[in-house]
Amino acid sequence: MRMGQGVEWALHCCLNLAWVGAPVPGARLAGHYDLPAAYLNKQLQALVRAGICDSVPGPRGGFRLAREPGAVSLLDVVVALEGPEEAFRCTSILGAAPGGDPAADYSGSCAISLSMRSAELAWRRELAARSLADVAADVVRHAPDAPQRVRAALAP
Amino acid sequence: MRMGQGVEWALHCCLNLAWVGAPVPGARLAGHYDLPAAYLNKQLQALVRAGICDSVPGPRGGFRLAREPGAVSLLDVVVALEGPEEAFRCTSILGAAPGGDPAADYSGSCAISLSMRSAELAWRRELAARSLADVAADVVRHAPDAPQRVRAALAP
DNA sequence: GTGTACTTACTCGGATACCGGTTGTCCGAGTGGATGGGG
């Protein structure tokens, strides 16, 4: 059970976009972290589809945050890249057991499914409660000049 | 980010093993849920390596729970099959950014890594707090004759 | 000097290969019970 690499990249990029404000080309973000530009572009496209980022084409274009940093949760980013379905998928194998209904959906009644779903819900709740603004505040507390340095490195 | 199918199978099998008490062949468990026997066997082997199940060879052999159901948490099963490493892996891309140390390990200082790890810790805590005995109790509360039916179907 | 049309370089966007990991399958090593013979 591993999460896609793109999630880490997207989170760092979103944080930087929150500090820059102006559109930043995907290639410049990729160069900043020494990442494959084309692949990072793919992840950013997913963020655009999810309504987290806006993309402006042409010269002086790039990606920028579509909402306020406080209105983008870590869960939003994770869901945008990993999809909305949960990690544990109940396939209702109880339906194949003796006395089970093969056509029934046990995901809402199977105790195992409920327990796994409950745990995953706790994970999602933690991610949903933490916004980009919260993370940015933590970074600033530790390194107050980080936003300025990022702006200097990424702004045109 | 999807969890392996084997986790669901292993959880159901462990619950049944807790009710049966005696060794149950992997093939019989597989037939109970109409699963590929050889592949389920692979998952059960992982449980044995993790010390969750014991395996007895020869006729009248099979798999049985190695500890009391109350001493096996859902997290134990998940870790046995999915591995101990966490879903979100911090690759310290901050080290590649300007002003970063490429050789340093940022997984303990990067605010993003800390937030993701905190959320995953909440998930693990939920799973660790729920044992097979707890889940079994929930099932019995909903269907009191489940243990007897399982014994009748799986016991030799 | 100013407005306009063109050129151009730069951006995103989707379609296309590659690879590791989960999924699925197979056969061999080992073991406990059943069986047949002998005492």
Next chain:
DNA sequence: CCCCATCCACTCGGACAACCGGTATCCGAGTAAGTACAC
């Protein structure tokens, strides 16, 4: 009737393929800025 050696069927265990999703890459469509020219 009891004991023992043999045989055998049954089990796990690890080694071997197949399929799928994440990884990585490329080139084309579209756009806005810059430029040259005509008025």
